[in-house]
Amino acid sequence: MAVLASLATLSILVVLLLWRRDDVLTVALALLGVLCGVVTVVAVNAARYGRQPRETAAPQPYVPTPLGVDADTLDTLDSRDAMHAVNVRRRRASGLNDR
Numbered sequence: 344m345a346v347l348a349s350l351a352t353l354s355i356l357v358v359l360l361l362w363r364r365d366d367v368l369t370v371a372l373a374l375l376g377v378l379c380g381v382v383t384v385v386a387v388n389a390a391r392y393g394r395q396p397r398e399t400a401a402p403q404p405y406v407p408t409p410l411g412v413d414a415d416t417l418d419t420l421d422s423r424d425a426m427h428a429v430n431v432r433r434r435r436a437s438g439l440n441d442r
Contacts, residue, residue, distance in 0.1 A: 345386035352379040 355376035359369065 348383040
């Protein structure tokens with residue numbers, strides 16, 4: 344793929360240098376040359392780095408972040424108002440603000 348794209352880029356460049364016209368077709372040919380050049384670079388990098396073995400990491404288990412409230416406090420809080428107060432206090436301590 345890299346060889347084919349580089350040959351296409353080189354041939355387009357030669358055509359652009361030999362064919363001295365100023366029109367839309369020249370601009371389209373130049374853009375096609377840039378596209379072939381990009382394909383060449385990507386194909387070379389894929390060939391260079393594609394054969395390296397990938398490191399397979401074991402999936403990490405989900406660990407929830409602590410709320411900053413222990414189990415005894417949660418047992419004593421029965422109402423929504425008390426839980427809201429704990430959440431407001433925690434937001435103020437972490438620096439988050441709703442305003």
